[in-house]
Each structure stands twice: as C-alpha cells, then as structure tokens.
Amino acid sequence: MKKGSKISNAVIKRLPRYRRYLNELNRKGVDKISSRELSDLIGYTASQIRQDLNNFGGFGQQGYGYNVEALYNEISSILGLDKEYKMVIVGAGNLGQAIANHTSYYKAGFVVCSLFEVNPKLIGIKINDIDVRDCEELVQYIEDNAIDIGIICTTKDAAQEVADRMSFAGIKGIWNFAAVDLEVPESVAVENVHLSDGLHSLAYHINRNHYLS
Template sequence: MKDNSKISSAVIKRLPRYRRYLSDLQKKNVDRISSNELSNLIGYTASQIRQDLNNFGGFGQQGYGYNIQSLYNEIGSILGLDQDYKMVIVGTGNLGQAIANYTHYYKSGFMVSAMFDVNPKLIGLRINDIEVLDYERLESFLKDNTVDIGIICTNKDSAQEVVDKLCAGGVKGVWNFAPTDLILPEGIALENVHLSDSLHSLAYYINRNKNNEKE
C-alpha cells in the first residue's frame, strides 16, 4: 500500500460511500464492475473513481475492471474496519442513547464499553446492557480500560472539558455531536456531526429553491 498520510480529506470522505455501494453489489451477487458502471451507480465520474482508488494501490485490472469482493475488503482495510474499536459515550440524553443503540445494532466493530453522565437519574441505568456510570468516574475508567474513541453527546458548554479528559485518558479519536468546535492535541482524530449546522444549510437550500421558482 502507498503512503496514505497526505491523501486529501475529499478522497477519504468518499471511501465509505464507495464501500456502501460495493456492499449492495455484493448482496446482488455481482462479481465485477468497471469504473464506468460504478460511475453510473454512484454519481462520481469514472475518472475520479480511478484516481481515488489509485491513491491506495492498483486494485483493478485492465480489460476487466474491479473485483467487487476484493475492492470492498480493500476499502474496509484502508478505513481500518478490519479492526475493533472500544468507545465510551459521554452524555446519556436522547442523542447519547440513540448513538449507543445505533452502534450496538449496526456497527459490529465499534463497541461501547461504558456511558457517562452527571445526572443522578441516569446513573446506574443500563442501555443495551451498557451501564451508565457517574461522570466522576471517567478518568479512573480510562486509566483501567483501553478506550479508542470518545463520543461527545453533552451540551456545548461541557464539551471541551470532556474532550480534554478523554484525550488525557488516551483516546485516539473523538466523535463530536456537541454544537461547538473542539481543540484537541496533535495526533488525535476528530470527526464532527454538527446537526445544527446541517439543518441550517438545509434551510438555505429550501429558500434558494423557493426564490428561483419565483424568477
């Protein structure tokens, strides 16, 4: 495999989507696909597909195309989905619980080890058999357990404090659902899901379409 360290995030963001389409094709028992056929399905140009994949190595074969099974596996391995991840969720409101449920049922390689909250009404509850622990215990939990990913489902005011503790405790990545921008040490991965920002851009496009119709 080539050196992946300077591949643009535009490429990386497309990989999970490639993988989804390849998974669908696999389920339909399709063996192989050309960049052109894949382009028709997925909507990226054939040229872009070939460029994207060649960032990581030559997965295709001239005159044949790409083997779906093996390309699916390759992309999984590029993304690191052949590994397991231990996660903790901080903030056990509706969103935290929904994420716990979602990963529990749909994301086999991503296991929630514990959930944390400050609310005494929630502490002690079990969600999908995961106990909700007192937030006070986060630091000691991180000392005693290897945790790869911290998931922030708190409000925006607590988020930075939580992320500091998580990073000090050795997590390698942070999945942030709080509507704020976090500062984290070099070398720790961050992925934001800014629901509010997403809803607001939706509002923009709704209005743009309305205005265009008027013209």
C-alpha cells in the same frame, strides 16, 4: 495500499461512501463493476472514482472494472475496519441513547463499553445492557479499559471539558456531536458531526427550481 503514500483527507472522507455501495453490490451478488457504473450509483464522476481508487494501487483492470469484494475488503482494511474499537459515550440523554442504539447495529467492531452522565437520575441505570456511570469516573475508566474512541453527546458548554478529560486519559479519537470546535492535542483525532449541514443542503435542493429558473 502503497507504503508511505499520502492520501488526502478528502479521499478518506469519500472512502466510507464507496465502501457502503460496494457492500450493497456484494450483497446483491455483483462480482465486478466499472468506474462508469460506480459513477451512476455513487454520483461522483468516473474520472474522480478512478483517481480516488488509484491511491490504493489500482484495483481496476482496463475493460474489466473493479472486483467488488476485493475492493470492499481493501477499503475496509485501509479505514481500519478489520479491527475492534472500544468506545465510551458521554451524555446519556436522548442523543447518547440513540447513538448507543445505533452503533449496536454495526457489524464492524465498534463496541460501546460504557455511558457516562452527570445527571444523578441516570447514573447507575443500564441502556441497551450498557452501564451508565458517573462522569467523575471517566478518566479512570478510559485508562483501565484502554478505550479508543470517546463519543461526546453533551451540551455545547460541557463538550470541551469532556474532551480535555478524554485527551488526558489517552483517548485516540473523539466523535463529537456537540456543536462546538474542540481543542485537543495533535495525538487525538476528532470527527465533528454537523447534522445541520445536511438540512441546509436539503433546503437548497428544495429551492433549486427557483434558483435554477
């Protein structure tokens, strides 16, 4: 990647998707691919793809296409997936447990170190071999263990206070599953998950025949 260059947020949001498809191609033994073939696969236009990937010094060669493995590795490195991240999950209900399960499948280095709860029935148990601790210990735990990412799986009402504690303890990023916009210091990156957006897009596609007629 060119030093000092500025990549827009929109491009960053598309990179994980490129990476997924490149991973799949790599797994299938595909060495190289053109922007047109990538376009058929991913659903972005070929020109959009060339423009996006030009941000990183231009991996494509005219008449040859992209080297699948090199591009996959480069995108992984740009995203920072060649490092390990320590995470905590706050909220050990169904969603917190599902996320703990889910991330355990990741090959990349996202490690859930602990879960935190306010419900005394859950404090002290283990989920997937991970301890569930009292939420009161959250700040100390993040500081002591240099936790990078906090995952919020609490109710909407509790989310801001949890984010405040995480920010106070020096967390670097928050992955927020609560349906509320968090206020955090500029030093903390936030990625909000809005599950219902996908369902709303789906509703459109279910109705498209009606709307396009």
